[in-house]
Amino acid sequence: MKTVKNLIKVTLIVSLTLLLISCSEDSPVKVDTEKNAADIQEYISKLSYNPDQMLNVQSTGGEESTREVLEDTSSTITSGNITTICRQTTYNLKKNFDQIAILRPTTGIVWAGALVKGNQSLMDGIPEPIGIERAPITFSVNLPGMGANGTRTVNNPAASSVQAAIDSSLEWWNNNAYVDGYVNAANSSFHLGTSYSSKQLSLDVDLNAEWASGSVSTQFNYFSSETKKVVMAVFKQAFYDVIFDTPISPEKVFSEETTLSKVQSVINDATAPAYIKSVTYGRIIMFRMETTNTFKSADVQAAFEYAAGFSVDGSLKATYDEILQESSIDLVTIGGNAAVATEPISSANSNSATTILQKIQSVISGENALYSKNNPGVPIGYSVFYLKDNSLAKLGYTTEYTANECVTTQNSNTFNIYLGNFSVIKDCDGIEGGGEFYFKVQFLDENNNVLANGFNKYLDVYDPYNYLINQTKTFTMPRTIGKKVVVKLICYESDKDILGNVYYDSRMNGATISGIHSYNSNGTWSGTSPSSRSIEIGKDTNCNVKLHYSITYQ
The missing domain is CATH 2.60.40.150 (C2 domain)
Incomplete structure (x- = not known):
């Protein structure tokens, strides 16, 4: 009898166990995605950080940059028929950037829609990714005639899948819009500066040496002295932008399975979440010009503007021709993944001014200034927005430098x-x-x-x-x-x-x-x-x- 009772107990226990297992398999525990999303939204919206302090935004009165004179001295030396006047001026240069130029390898990191940390890594030009599972993203390619074919949705966003979708849009444009007569000339920006220090020069030409590495960085290590002037001109020629659709709410960028604890483990007040709003594709070309110090910096810069096709005072063309003929000029191009190529345009007293003008203008406005299947451009810059409120992340930089301007004249x-x-x-x-x-x-x-x-x-x-x-x-x-x-x-x-x-x-x-x-x-x-x-x-x-x-x- 006792044996029968024990058998009944065992049978009941086994039955209950099987029942529990069956219930577990048929009715899994579900994540409350709505509550989870709400918690993430609330957490991000309550993050407390000062974006201006975090990214060193400078007070420039609404201007792109400001330059304050800290000290100004001069000296005059006369020797026979020659007088040399030297002026030493120390400046404090402040500049804010709305877009970061790609001057170091960023493959796999910079792509439209990528989540990044709004911290020092942005200031250094190599953003730190936020490794959290993503929701699908939508972006557009703004080539003319693209229409709806330029809008793509990527279900599993990553650098590779986004690039594949971009390639698909470009292929459509090449086979359709281009055939229909659409042509996309580059949207060009131009900056010019005389070199007194690497950081000063890079800020003046809208590039920033702190974003650069390797061979790009060395391009800023040519300085003016008492015997020569060094001027750099930079053209950023944008072929098109890839633009990420602005998220309607912070939590929408994450996968539904993303938990609040996962977000909290990566994102906090010190690492404000941000996203890459747009990536510009095109080319960056730089001209470095060196000439003797008998010319004023303003005249050397104006001579290059003249060479580049800008309108100048006709009465000064003879002077500009002389400056160009006595200068050495190199072309520096930044290609894919910030690779650098350097090519001489002219050496001092080797070419006529007309030849130099033709060479420079052919580089600026030649066939490589147009987007085409064979000239698709490379990523040259990107903009970053904060996830919390979709505001632009500005980056500020400042430097002090001394400009030593010597002008030697005959009496x-x-x-x-x-x-x-x-x-x-x-x-x-x-x-x-x-x-x-x-x-x-x-x-x-x-x-x-x-x-x-x-x-x-x-x-x-x-x-x-x-x-x-x-x-x-x-x-x-x-x-x-x-x-x-x-x-x-x-x-x-x-x-x-x-x-x-x-x-x-x-x-x-x-x-x-x-x-x-x-x-x-x-x-x-x-x-x-x-x-x-x-x-x-x-x-x-x-x-x-x-x-x-x-x-x-x-």
Whole structure:
């Protein structure tokens, strides 16, 4: 009997166990996704952080950057005919960025929709991913003519799956919109700066050396000195953007299975959650120009703007041509995954200004400035927004640097004026006989003061006739605005009447003509390029003479 009772007990226990197992298999414990999502939303919305402090946002009064003078000194050294004025100015440069340029390898980290931490890693240009399971994401590619074909949804977002979806959109554009005549020229931005320190230069050209590594970083290690100027110009040419749809609420970016504890283990006040809102694809091209320190920084920068096709003061083109011809210019391109290629454009005194202009402008606006299947561009920059409130994450940087600007000038120029032929084109006497000429050449300043001994000569000749003077006159002139070098020709022609009385032809009775060469604000003398000149009296008459001369200075 006792055995039967024990058997019944065992049977009941086994039955209950099987029943519990069966219930567990048929009715699994469900996660309350709605409550979980609400908890995550509440947690993120209550995160307390100061984005301006976290990312060092600078007070710039709404401007992209500000530059404050901290100290300003100058010195002057005169040695003979040369004066050198050096000005040392210490600045505090502040700049905020809305977009981070890709200047170091970020493959697998930077993609539209990626979750990243809004901490120091952003400041360093290599964002730290947030490794939490994701909900599907939607993004768009903004090539013209793309329409709905540019919008893609990725169910399991990661760098590889997002890139595959981007490739699919681009393939559609290449096979359809491009064929239909849509062309997408680059949207180009341009920044220019003179180099005094690597950080200052990088901020001025909108790149920031703190984001760079390896061969990109070394491009900022060329500095101006007392003997040379270094200028860098940067073109960011954007072909298209990949834009992540703004999440309507923070928790929507996570998988439904993501728990609050998982979020709390990764995200806190010190690591504010953010996302990559957009990634720009295109190319970054840099021109580095080095020239002698006899030119002002502003003039060197303006010379490159001129070379790049920007409108400049026409009266200064001769100066800009000179700067370009005396400069060495290198092209630096940043390719996929921040790979660098360097190519010389011109070395000092090796090419004409026209050739340099053509080379630079062909790089800027050539076929590689257009998106195409064979020229798809690479990721060149990205913007980051905070997940908490979808606000832009600005990044601020500051640096102090000293600009040492030395300008060396000559106080005067030494002129050499070579007198060539005095030409009698028409002898004033028609067919009746030759002409009896007396002419003299004077060298005067703007106040008619004599600069050098003149030349005079009597000639009794028939036209046409060339008399070679073959003399050089040398003198010195101050390099002062308003100063003038005047080459003056005075000519007489005499005849005799039937009684043998001498009289002067009224058309050549002390007739004068002058070549005037004035000192200009651009540091040159007018009318000296080309150096060969001529002045003429009585053009297109039968009483016509001309003086040929050349004028050079140093």
